[in-house]
Structures are given as C-alpha cells and as structure tokens.
Amino acid sequence: MGEKSLLHSVAALLFFHSIVTSSMAIPSIKTDQTALLVIKSSISHDPKNIISRNWSSSAPICTWIGINCSSRHQRVTSLNISYMNLEDRIPSELGNFSFLSSLDLRNNSFYGTLPQELPILRRWRLIDLSCNSFSGPLPSFFSSLPNLRVPFQLPIGNLSKFEHLPLNRNFLQGKIPKEIGNLHHLTSLNLAFNKLTGCIPLPIFNLSTLRVITLTSNNLTGELLASICDNLSVLQLLYLYGNQFNGTILSSL
Numbered sequence: 001m002g003e004k005s006l007l008h009s010v011a012a013l014l015f016f017h018s019i020v021t022s023s024m025a026i027p028s029i030k031t032d033q034t035a036l037l038v039i040k041s042s043i044s045h046d047p048k049n050i051i052s053r054n055w056s057s058s059a060p061i062c063t064w065i066g067i068n069c070s071s072r073h074q075r076v077t078s079l080n081i082s083y084m085n086l087e088d089r090i091p092s093e094l095g096n097f098s099f100l101s102s103l104d105l106r107n108n109s110f111y112g113t114l115p116q117e118l119p120i121l122r123r124w125r126l127i128d129l130s131c132n133s134f135s136g137p138l139p140s141f142f143s144s145l146p147n148l149r150v151p152f153q154l155p156i157g158n159l160s161k162f163e164h165l166p167l168n169r170n171f172l173q174g175k176i177p178k179e180i181g182n183l184h185h186l187t188s189l190n191l192a193f194n195k196l197t198g199c200i201p202l203p204i205f206n207l208s209t210l211r212v213i214t215l216t217s218n219n220l221t222g223e224l225l226a227s228i229c230d231n232l233s234v235l236q237l238l239y240l241y242g243n244q245f246n247g248t249i250l251s252s253l
Contacts, residue, residue, distance in 0.1 A: 028075075029069075029076075031096055031098075032061060032075060032076040032096070032097055032099075033057065033061045034093070035093040035094070035097060036055060036064070036067070036076070037055070038093040039090070039091060039093065039094070040055045042088050042089065042090075042091045043086050043087070043088050045086060045087035045109065046084070046085075046086055047085050048084060048085065050065055050084055051065075051084070051086065061076065062074070062076075066079060066081045067079065068102075070099060073099060075097075075098070075099035076097050076099060076100060077100060077101050077102065077123075078101065078102040078103075078126075079100060079102070079103050079104070080104040081104070082105060082107055082108070082128070083106070083107045083108075084108060085107075085108060085109065086108040086109065086110065087108065087110070088110065089110065089111060089112040090105075090110055090112070090115045092115075092116075092117055094118075095117025095118075095121065097121060098121065098123075099123060100121050100123065100124075101121075101123040101124060101125045101126065102125060102126035102127070103124075103126070103127050103128070103129075104126070104127075104128045105128065105129050105132060106128045106129065106130045106131050106166070107130075107131045108131075108132055109132060109133055110129075110133065110134065111134060112134065112135065112136070113135065113137075113139075114129065114134050114136070114139055114167075114172075127165075128166050129166070129167055129170070130166040130167060130168045130169055130170070130190070131168070131169040131170075132170055133170060133171055134170040134171065134172060135170070135171040135172065135173065136172065136173060136174075137172070137174035137175075138167070138172045138191070138194075138196065139177070164186075164187065164188040164190065165180075165186060165188070165190065166188075166190045167190065167191055167194070168190045168192040168193055168194070169193045169194075170194055171195055172191070172194040172195065172196060173194070173195045173196065173197070174197065174198075175196065175197060175198035175201075176191065176198065176200060176201055176204070176215075176220075178201035178202075178203050178204075180201065180203070180204055181201060181202075181203020181204050181206060181207060182203075184209065185209055186207055186209060186210060187209050187210060187211045187212070187234075188210070188211060188213075189204070189210065189212070189213050189214065189215075190214040191214065191215055191218065192214045192215060192216035192217055192218070192239065193216065193217045193218075194217075194218055195218065195219060196215075196218040196219065196220060197218070197219045197220065197221070198220065198221065198222070199220065199221060199222035200215065200220060200228075202228075205228045205230075205231060206231050207231075208231050208232065208234070209234065210232055210234070210235055211234050211235060211236045211237070212235075212236060212237045212238075213235070213238050213239065213240075214239040215239065215240055215243065216239045216240070216241055216242050216243075217241075217242035217243075218242070219243065219244060220240075220243040220245065221243070221244045221245065221246070222245060222246065223245065223247045224240070224245055224247060
C-alpha cells in the first residue's frame with residue numbers, strides 16, 4: 001500500500017506540474033504587459049515623457065496611451081506610438097503580441113533593421129513604419145503578410161480606402177524584393193526617400209490592384225519598358241522622379 005500511495009502521489013505531482021507548466025506557456029495579458037515594458041525600457045529618447053510616465057504597471061495596460069485591447073480576449077490588438085519623437089531600436093519582444101493587428105510607429109526616430117518578428121504575427125491588418133530611420137535591406141517577408149491594410153484618404157476622385165505599404169522616408173537599402181509582387185490586394189506602394197537600388201521588379205507591374213506607386217528619390221536604375229503599365233488598369237498616380245532610370249519618358253506614362 002505504501003508503494004502504491006507513493007506512486008499515486010508522484011503521478012499527481014507530475015500531473016499538477018504539467019498543468020502549471022502548460023498554463024504558464026499560454027500567452028496572456030501579462031505577456032503583453034511584459035513586452036510593452038521591455039519596449040518602454042528600450043526607448044532611450046522620450047522627450048515628451050509620454051511612455052515613461054504613462055506606461056506604468058500600477059495601471060491596467062489597456063488604459064495606457066497608444067494601447068487598445070480586445071474586449072473579448074483582453075489582449076493588446078493595437079499599438080500606436082506615432083508622432084512621439086521616440087528613439088531606439090525595436091526589441092524582439094514585438095513578436096510576443098500574438099493578438100496584435102495594428103502597429104503605427106510613424107514619425108519617430110526608430111532605427112536599425114526592420115523588426116524581423118513581423119511575420120510571426122499573422123493577424124496584421126494595419127502597419128505604418130514611415131518617417132523613421134530604419135536601415136538595411138528591404139525584407140521580403142512582407143509577402144507573407146497579405147492582409148496589410150491602412151485606411152488612407154486620397155485627395156483625388158472617389159478613392160477613400162486602400163491597402164497601403166508605407167515604408168517611405170527611412171534609410172532602407174538594397175533592391176526592392178520581387179516578393180512584393182505577391183501582395184495581390186496591394187493598392188498603394190510607397191518606398192520614397194530611401195536608398196534603394198537596382199531595377200523595379202517586374203512582378204510589381206503585374207499587381208492589377210495598384211492605384212498608387214511612389215518610388216521617388218531612391219537610386220533605382222534600369223529602363224522603363226513601354227509595357228510596364230499594361231496590367232495596371234486602375235493606376236492613378238505614378239511617382240518615379242529622383243532616380244537614375246535610362247531612356248526617354250514614355251508617352252504611355
């Protein structure tokens with residue numbers, strides 16, 4: 001009886017341990033809070049003291065400035081810290097927000113390569129990283145985020161909302177990845193004012209949904225073929241100036 005009792009006790013302890021371990025591994029609002037506090041601690045320049053004063057563990061994180069949570073799951077779904085003049089790298093903990101669908105970092109001074117954790121988060125709908133100091137190559141992982149969408153008001157016609165990839169005004173280098181051509185619902189591509197080189201990948205000109213292409217002020221080269229706009233039936237705006245393209249301006253453009 002003693003041995004059986006001991007075996008039952010050990011089995012019960014192992015079962016309890018497995019439950020505790022599995023529950024600890026499940027992401028929760030605490031996971032989001034930890035990630036936000038890491039982001040807070042990594043910011044070296046916060047001139048308005050918005051993050052340093054408001055993001056406090058003494059208050060529920062869903063009440064913090066720039067944070068929105070889902071009422072159903074009580075998880076962070078939106079992070080908007082735009083126009084705060086913040087400065088530093090984006091830590092890898094960004095990948096811990098398993099319910100995050102909206103990220104707005106525009107008009108800050110974040111630097112380094114674009115966060116490699118972006119593809120981990122499959123709920124992406126809105127993203128804006130423009131007007132920062134991100135550098136390095138333009139990653140191809142955006143092709144794995146086909147649902148990116150940003151509401152944006154155009155000052156022309158009756159266009160009001162479109163899917164938009166804003167990476168303009170950074171220091172991105174290298175070639176434009178051809179994988180952007182896999183974003184079959186993309187309607188606006190803005191890579192202006194970077195340091196991109198090479199030719200414009202031809203798959204981009206097969207995106208029949210594109211209404212706006214802005215590649216202004218890079219170091220792009222190559223010849224603009226007469227047929228580049230043949231599949232862009234809804235194209236409204238095409239900005240290519242400030243590059244090193246060869247040949248004459250096409251009348252078809």
